[in-house]
Every structure is written in C-alpha cells, then in structure tokens.
Amino acid sequence: MTTHPEKPARPGAIDGRTSEFTLFFKVKPGHGKLLRDIFQQRSFDQLSRQVTEQIGTLHDARWVLFDDDTRLMFATSFDGDWDVYIEEFARRIPQIFDDILIHAEDYPGINAPVIKEYIVAHQVTACSYFRAIPDATVRDLRRARAVYEAYDTLVKAYG
Amino acid sequence: MAERTDPSAPQALELADIQGAMLRKRPGPYVGSYLLLRIDTPSDGRRLLAHLLPHVASAARWWDPPGGAWLGVALSHSGLRALGVRQESLDSFPAEFIAGMADRAARLGDTGESSPEHWDAPLGSPDVHLVVAAFAADRAACDSLVETVREALRGLPDVQLLHRLEAAQLPSGRTHLGFVDNIGKPNIEGTGAPRDDRAGAAGPGHYGDPPGAGPAVKAGEFVLGYPDQDGVLATQPLPDALRRNGTYVAFRKLHVRVAEFRRYLKENASSAAEEELLAAKMVGRWRSGAPLVLAPSQDDPVLAADAARNNDFSYREQDPEGRRCPVGSHIRRMNPRDSPGVSVDVLRHCILRRSTTYGPELPEGQLTDDGAARGIVFLFMGTDIRRQFEFVKRQWANDGNFAGLETEQDPLTGNREGARTFTVPLPARARRHQYEQLPRFVVTKGGEYLFLPGIRALHWIAGLDH
Structure with a gap:
C-alpha cells in the first residue's frame, strides 16, 4: 500500500451543520508538567481566542490532560467539512499546536509534509454526538445575537 | 507523501x-x-x-x-x-x-x-x-x-x-x-x-496585478x-x-434551463430594466460582463469591453457588504477574492476553468422550454480535486455559511436543497431584498x-x- 495525503480521513460525527473532532495523543514521558504550564499561561487563552475568531467556524475547543498527565485529548466542534477544517488546522494554528504537540510522542512538527496524516492517525470518531441547536452555525449564532442586541437597543430607545 | x-x-x-x-x-x-x-x-x-x-x-x-x-x-x-x-x-x-x-x-x-x-x-x-x-x-x-x-x-x-x-x-x-x-x-x-507576487500591488482598491487577477x-x-x-x-x-x-x-456536462431562468426574471421584476438588474445581481456582472462592483446601477458596455478595467475591483475596498455585488452572487462565490469574513485562504481554493457551450440557443424572448439539450461543458483544472473543485462546489456554491447566508446557495447553480432564496443587500444600510422559491436552473447531466x-x-x- 502507498500512503497519500488526500486519503479520506475518518470523519468526525455530525449533528446538523456541525461536526465533532477529537484527537488523542500520548504525552512524552515526563512532559506532563511542561504541558500544564503552557495551558496555564494567559497568552495561551488569548491566542486560542484569536485563532477561534480568525477561523470563524469553531464553536469550542478543549484540551484535557488525563491518566496522570500521560495522555492528552483535544476536542472541538466546528461547522462544515472535516477536510476543510483539517486544512485550515494545519495552516493556521501552527504555533499553538507546535508548542503543545512537541510534547506528544512521534510528533513530526507542523511543517512536516506528513502532518496531516499524523493528525488523522490520532483522530477518534465520537460514538454519540448531540447539539442543542444542530442547524445553527457559529456565524448564525453571532448574527442572531447581533440582531437581538439591535432589537433590544431599539426597544429601549422607542419602547 | x-x-x-x-x-x-x-x-x-x-x-x-x-x-x-x-x-x-x-x-x-x-x-x-x-x-x-x-x-x-x-x-x-x-x-x-x-x-x-x-x-x-x-x-x-x-x-x-x-x-x-x-x-x-x-x-x-x-x-x-x-x-x-x-x-x-x-x-x-x-x-x-x-x-x-x-x-x-x-x-x-x-x-x-x-x-x-x-x-x-x-x-x-x-x-x-x-x-x-x-x-x-x-x-x-x-x-x-x-x-x-x-x-x-x-x-x-x-x-x-x-x-x-x-x-x-x-x-x-x-x-x-x-x-x-x-x-x-x-x-x-x-x-x-x-x-506580481504582492496582493493589491496595483494599489488600494485593486485586487492584484494585472488588476483583478489577484495575487x-x-x-x-x-x-x-x-x-x-x-x-x-x-x-x-x-x-x-x-x-x-x-x-x-x-x-x-451541465444542462441549463434557459426558459426557466427567463421566466423567473420576468415573474420577479416589474420591468425589463429590473429583470436585467436581477440577472446581474445573480451573476455579479451584467450580461455584457461589466462587474456590479464598478457598475452598480446600470450596465456599462464600454467598461465591459475594456479588458484593463472589467475585472479591476476589490470587494474589501469597494463593496465589503455586497450592496453592489451580493455576497451570494455567482462570481463572488466562485472567487470571493478579498471579501471580508472569508476565513479560508482563497488562493488554496482557486478554480481554473474552461467552459464551452453545447446545444442550440433558445430564441431570444422565448419563455417556454423547447425540450432541446443545451448547456455548458465545464472543465475545472487543478492539482487537488478535493481542495479546489469539491471545496468550491460544496462550501461556496452549495452552501452559504461562509458568507453568513446560512444554507442559501449559488443563485445559478444551486441544487435547491438548501434555502431556496437569494439575498440581495440593498444600497440603503440594513435593508435587503430576498428573492424566494428559486427553481433549479442547472441540472448535472454527467461528469x-x-x-x-x-x-x-x-x-x-x-x-x-x-
């Protein structure tokens, strides 16, 4: 068998317009503490928020260290195609991901040609996935909120 | 690898x-x-x-x-x-x-x-x-x-x-x-x-050099x-x-329902001029080729014929909200250029297309279908079918989320499985018109x-x- 970067990946589970995407990594022995330090930095949250803003299709994202900090989970919900997401993933989040995954076993580096295969190899599809409002994308929600706020302003001014 | x-x-x-x-x-x-x-x-x-x-x-x-x-x-x-x-x-x-x-x-x-x-x-x-x-x-x-x-x-x-x-x-x-x-x-x-390797090299308001060609x-x-x-x-x-x-x-091979398109224009416009404007809003250009961003209210055949100008526009600078060229129009979906809010790298999803028409022209003014096979043979070329052709088709043509249009689709090529609307932002702030019940104008006959x-x-x- 040959490998190919475009080989279809296992998709995440889908509910309405949104998909889940979950990755599991093994932490390099002794690197759990280094990872915890990264997540506790204030700049990490700021950067994450900035990237979420840029991508515009991420509902949420979480990192979880478990099994005595020997394993790491990344889980997120996003609007649209997995294929597209992984593409943007590999292109837009280099620094954050590089800083974290450097502590994961076998990580090839964000600039490695095999980065996509590496991520795919660590994805596990959810057995069950539910959303309260499956048809609302992040963009829809932002717009709905803007409309509500404008309406509220109007009511306060003229109500 | x-x-x-x-x-x-x-x-x-x-x-x-x-x-x-x-x-x-x-x-x-x-x-x-x-x-x-x-x-x-x-x-x-x-x-x-x-x-x-x-x-x-x-x-x-x-x-x-x-x-x-x-x-x-x-x-x-x-x-x-x-x-x-x-x-x-x-x-x-x-x-x-x-x-x-x-x-x-x-x-x-x-x-x-x-x-x-x-x-x-x-x-x-x-x-x-x-x-x-x-x-x-x-x-x-x-x-x-x-x-x-x-x-x-x-x-x-x-x-x-x-x-x-x-x-x-x-x-x-x-x-x-x-x-x-x-x-x-x-x-x-x-x-x-x-x-030119620099985006907007011809100056602000231009998208690339030659103007409009993009980086x-x-x-x-x-x-x-x-x-x-x-x-x-x-x-x-x-x-x-x-x-x-x-x-x-x-x-x-895409069959085009010309009579259906003409009827839709007629039913949703109150004059010939309005029909032309609706057609232009759907495509993003007047039938002459003059782009709406540069000719927002009426056709400009001189502009259309000028190869140096007929593609020389930037969405970000000249029409960020789509009040001239709707964000849901055909050309803005096929290539959103520098439209604000498009979160992916547009250059990774470029389409190089060659298209040729087949079948006879439906006589001008005819509003009923003559049953003839007619349409377009569309050739997309690129090194990554999934990232280029399939992406553009799926994310930009058959969906509206990238442009904040929910499930609205390309007004020309959409398969109408999403919202069958076409949203046209109007020049006045916060106003828009929504055309409804769009029929299927294009049917895939093979590929x-x-x-x-x-x-x-x-x-x-x-x-x-x-």
Whole structure:
C-alpha cells in the first residue's frame, strides 16, 4: 500500500451543520508538567481566542490532560467539512499546536509534509454526538445575537 | 507523501510539456468535439495514444497547430488501468480521483434530477476511459481532425468510440443565459502572463496585478511538478514520468434551463430594466460582463469591453457588504477574492476553468422550454480535486455559511436543497431584498474526474511495455 495525503480521513460525527473532532495523543514521558504550564499561561487563552475568531467556524475547543498527565485529548466542534477544517488546522494554528504537540510522542512538527496524516492517525470518531441547536452555525449564532442586541437597543430607545 | 521546497524559488514551467488545454485561453470563435472512448485492450489503447500524440497541443505552441485543429487528451482512473498502468501507480492517485465523480455525487450536490442514475450515458460509467477534446476555429477543421481519430480507430478494434459531444460557441459569443463568460482567471506564476507576487500591488482598491487577477498563485496549484502555495511539491501519482506536468480535470456536462431562468426574471421584476438588474445581481456582472462592483446601477458596455478595467475591483475596498455585488452572487462565490469574513485562504481554493457551450440557443424572448439539450461543458483544472473543485462546489456554491447566508446557495447553480432564496443587500444600510422559491436552473447531466497528463507522460503511457 502507498500512503497519500488526500486519503479520506475518518470523519468526525455530525449533528446538523456541525461536526465533532477529537484527537488523542500520548504525552512524552515526563512532559506532563511542561504541558500544564503552557495551558496555564494567559497568552495561551488569548491566542486560542484569536485563532477561534480568525477561523470563524469553531464553536469550542478543549484540551484535557488525563491518566496522570500521560495522555492528552483535544476536542472541538466546528461547522462544515472535516477536510476543510483539517486544512485550515494545519495552516493556521501552527504555533499553538507546535508548542503543545512537541510534547506528544512521534510528533513530526507542523511543517512536516506528513502532518496531516499524523493528525488523522490520532483522530477518534465520537460514538454519540448531540447539539442543542444542530442547524445553527457559529456565524448564525453571532448574527442572531447581533440582531437581538439591535432589537433590544431599539426597544429601549422607542419602547 | 510530499516534499517541501523553498517557496521563494522562481518557477519556470515546462510549457512545451504541458497540454495547451490547461494553460491557454482558447481564442474565439471555436468549434469542438469531446470524444468519449473505451479501451478494451491496453495495446490498442496505447496505439491510439501514439496516433493522437502528434496532434496534442502544448502550452508553448498554441493556436498554431497543423491543420488548424488540436487535441487535448485526458484519462479516467479506469482508463489508466485499461491502458496497462501498473497497480502501484494506480493506487498512488488521490482517493476522490480513484472513486470518480459519480461516486462523489452526494458530496457535490448532484442529487435528485442531477444524480448519476439520470446522467447521459456513458458519463459516470466505468466505461469512460479516454476523453479526447478536438478544437478548431471552424467546423471543417475540427471534423477533419475527428476524422483522423476515427481513421486511427478503424485499425484498432479494441477501442470503442462511445459518444461524441459537440460543443461550439453560440452566435452571440455568450453563455446560454446571455452572459459574456470567462473574464476572471487565476494569475498563475510562471505561465508567461504579467504577474506580481504582492496582493493589491496595483494599489488600494485593486485586487492584484494585472488588476483583478489577484495575487500570483504558485504553479503547483495547477500543474504537478511545481511547488504549491505552501511550498509543497506533490510526489504522487507515481512515477514521476506520469506525474510531471499533469493535472486533474473535473469534466461536467451541465444542462441549463434557459426558459426557466427567463421566466423567473420576468415573474420577479416589474420591468425589463429590473429583470436585467436581477440577472446581474445573480451573476455579479451584467450580461455584457461589466462587474456590479464598478457598475452598480446600470450596465456599462464600454467598461465591459475594456479588458484593463472589467475585472479591476476589490470587494474589501469597494463593496465589503455586497450592496453592489451580493455576497451570494455567482462570481463572488466562485472567487470571493478579498471579501471580508472569508476565513479560508482563497488562493488554496482557486478554480481554473474552461467552459464551452453545447446545444442550440433558445430564441431570444422565448419563455417556454423547447425540450432541446443545451448547456455548458465545464472543465475545472487543478492539482487537488478535493481542495479546489469539491471545496468550491460544496462550501461556496452549495452552501452559504461562509458568507453568513446560512444554507442559501449559488443563485445559478444551486441544487435547491438548501434555502431556496437569494439575498440581495440593498444600497440603503440594513435593508435587503430576498428573492424566494428559486427553481433549479442547472441540472448535472454527467461528469468524470480525469487526469490530463503532460505530453511526455502521454508518450510514457503510449510506450508502456507489456
């Protein structure tokens, strides 16, 4: 068998317009503490928020260290195609991901040609996935909120 | 697998080895035939290739072919197999190409009337091995070249001509819906066109240089053997002799419901001028080709005819909210350029398209369908079918989320499985008009994913030992 970067990946589970995407990594022995330090930095949250803003299709994202900090989970919900997401993933989040995954076993580096295969190899599809409002994308929600706020302003001014 | 290269390294394309159909815009008027062939034994298939090769035009020698006509030759995955290409090589192609367009129908929105069980045979069947495009400036030259191909086939009992699809420019020189077409095209580095690597190099308000062409795109996005936008050099398909200077083609036969389109305009407008404005809002250009961003309220034929200006606009600078050219219009979906809020890298999802019309023009003013087969043969070319063609089709044409339009689709090409609306923001702030109950104007009648090899690669296939 040959490998190919475009080989279809296992998709995440889908509910309405949104998909889940979950990755599991093994932490390099002794690197759990280094990872915890990264997540506790204030700049990490700021950067994450900035990237979420840029991508515009991420509902949420979480990192979880478990099994005595020997394993790491990344889980997120996003609007649209997995294929597209992984593409943007590999292109837009280099620094954050590089800083974290450097502590994961076998990580090839964000600039490695095999980065996509590496991520795919660590994805596990959810057995069950539910959303309260499956048809609302992040963009829809932002717009709905803007409309509500404008309406509220109007009511306060003229109500 | 892939290799990374220095992205700043200059690219020199081997134009003499790249098929002309790929890089060069076909001069008009044109007459063409698409021949769909099945290969039953590799030896006869390879002999046919050898007969065709002298007529295959390269991007270096363009529109000066012997006999005034030229060929383009592309192969499906089953065609590569039928020609005796080794298994290791067959396995090295991308999954979507191996699966074929019919298999990707659900993903492409080719559903309902457009689903493969309704396609025109033999499209979508495993029998379409070889697609030969013969083009010329007139019918006589085209027919003469097709006759040369037929002559070769007479001595090759194990190659069958399954279907011949005639394509020709309409007398108007426009599409069936009456639009001047093929104005915008990507600015591919190293192809001999003027280029500039800096976005907006012509100044604020311009999108790239030449104006409107956008930033130069790395040749590897369109031709295998060169670095792409990420500096990645594709290392598949195998071997290099097959891969180099090749590309992929999404070949689509799309039936266009002209009468339906005309009726929709009439029913949703109160005057001829309003009809024209609605048509322009759907496309993003007036039928003349004048872009709405530069001519928002009425057509401007002088602007349309001026190649230096008719594509020279920036959405970000001139129309961020789509009050001139709706964010949901056809051209803004096919290439959102620098539109605010598009969160992906537009240059990674460029479409290089060649389209030709087929079938007779519906007489002007006729509002009832005459039952004739008419439409467009659409060829998308690029090195990554999934990231380019399928992405544009799925994310930008058949969905609206990227533009904050929920499930609204391309007003021309949408399959109407999403919201059947078309939202037109009006010049006054916060006002918009929503057209409803859009019918299906375009029905897919068939399609194939093809590999368009370089000319040396065609020789390599033709000379395979067995």
